[in-house]
Amino acid sequence: MSKRALYQLLRTANRPRIHGNGCVKAQIARESTDATKALSEKISSEIKQEVAKLEFPTIITRSDHIQRLSKYYSPKMLKSIIAAEQTVTPDLWDKRKKAKPLFPLSYADDLAKHDPFYDLPRMPWTDFSEPHQPVPPPSDLPQTVPPDLMNTDVVEAELANNRGISRDYMRRLIVRPLVRKLVSNVTRLGKIRSFYSLVIVGDENGMIGIGEAKDRNESSRAVMKAKSKALRNMFYIPRLDNRTIFGSLENNYHGVDVQLWPRPPGFGLRVNHLIHEVAVCAGLKDLGGKVRGSRNKMNTIKATIEMLRNQVLPEEIARARGKKAVDIKKTYFSARK
Incomplete structure (x- = not known):
């Protein structure tokens, strides 16, 4: 009888049975106590013999080794394993190429030694006579603590300083x-x-x-x-006469096409509602514009601010053409009436 059959016999001895009426009743073992004990002793003795063989194996010969491998590998794989084992000799094993770590230690074989670079810190407070090193002294450098974005007073104090x-x-x-x-x-x-x-x-x-x-x-x-x-x-955003932009602007920002035009005094802000808020904060009073393409709010605001920040000033045009800024203003940046 196999071990699996013996364990199955022991399980069925105390397994409860379910009758047709749904009541669960434990089946009383029919075998006598002596027969059950003899069966359990037989199983335990067989298990002990198998464990003894596994825990303390004897010297394995070459034939036993090949016979054990044949249980797990096919004949073709077994032949390749035997050929590989025959090619590796003790001399080749001793001359094998060892792995070279990026930061090798000089005492890889003896951990009782100390490496002068890794183990001995070059600090003035280090005391090698004591097993526990003292706590390093506090640094004299000022500690930079990031300001609290929720605290307006902290942000204002940082900007003021x-x-x-x-x-x-x-x-x-x-x-x-x-x-x-x-x-x-x-x-x-x-x-x-x-x-x-x-x-x-x-x-x-x-x-x-x-x-x-x-x-x-x-x-x-x-x-x-x-x-x-x-x-x-x-x-800072440059403005013409502190009220409008210096010239026509156009910017395409992630699918949002924004166009702005300067307008004469008293024209007002006839633009998109988001551009209107940006213009009020920047101090622009006379402005016309149009938003085409996408109507994404974030991209509209960013495109407007990017245009206002990167305006071409009269001084830059005059410098490029070798003229005076006054002439450029009269020709290109005069207020429209």
């Missing part, structure tokens, strides 16, 4: 959150939702800034973060 901008000036700026929406980042763990915000700030006198931010919890926090970034990214 680094750029010399007064807090009263920053508090008088116009803040326009033009884009606020819920976005999703699709990852392998699922969709991660967050609030997106695009904010522009300006002083109505040529200075304008744009900022983008996200927050997973609240939309207002995203607006505050975007405002802080916009304050850091402020730049």
Whole structure:
């Protein structure tokens, strides 16, 4: 009888039976106690013999080795294995090419040694007589802590110290959150939702800034973060007579085609509502424009700011043509009446 059959016999001895009426009743073993004990002793003795053979194998001869391999490999594979074993001699094994790590240690065979480069730090506070090294002293360099984007006072203090901008000036700026929406980042763990915000700030006198931010919890926090970034990214937009642009502008930004034209005094801002907000923050009063193609809000705002920032000034044209800036202004940049 095989081992599998003996184990199956023991399982069926105590297995419960399900009768037709649905009641589960445990079947009482019919065999006597002496017969069950004799059966279990026989199984345990056979298992012990097999374990003894596996734990303490005797010296394996060449024929036993080939016979053992023949149980797992086909004749063709067995022939190739024997041929490979015959080609590898002890001399070849000793002369084998060892792996060379990128940063090898000089004591690969003896870990009780010390490497002068890796194990001994070259610091003044190192004490090799003690098993535990002391804590390094604090550095004298100032620690640069990133400012909190949610704290307006921290951002204002940083700008006041680094750029010399007064807090009263920053508090008088116009803040326009033009884009606020819920976005999703699709990852392998699922969709991660967050609030997106695009904010522009300006002083109505040529200075304008744009900022983008996200927050997973609240939309207002995203607006505050975007405002802080916009304050850091402020730049100056040149204007003709402090009211309009210097010439016709056109920009294609990711499918959004924006065109702007200068207009005479009193014309007003007859442009897209998003461009209108940008113009108010920048201090432009007379402007005409058209948005063609896509109507994406973010791209429309970015295309407008990119055009206003990269205007061709009269000084640049005059320098390229070898003329005076006054002549260029009278010819090309005079106000239309």
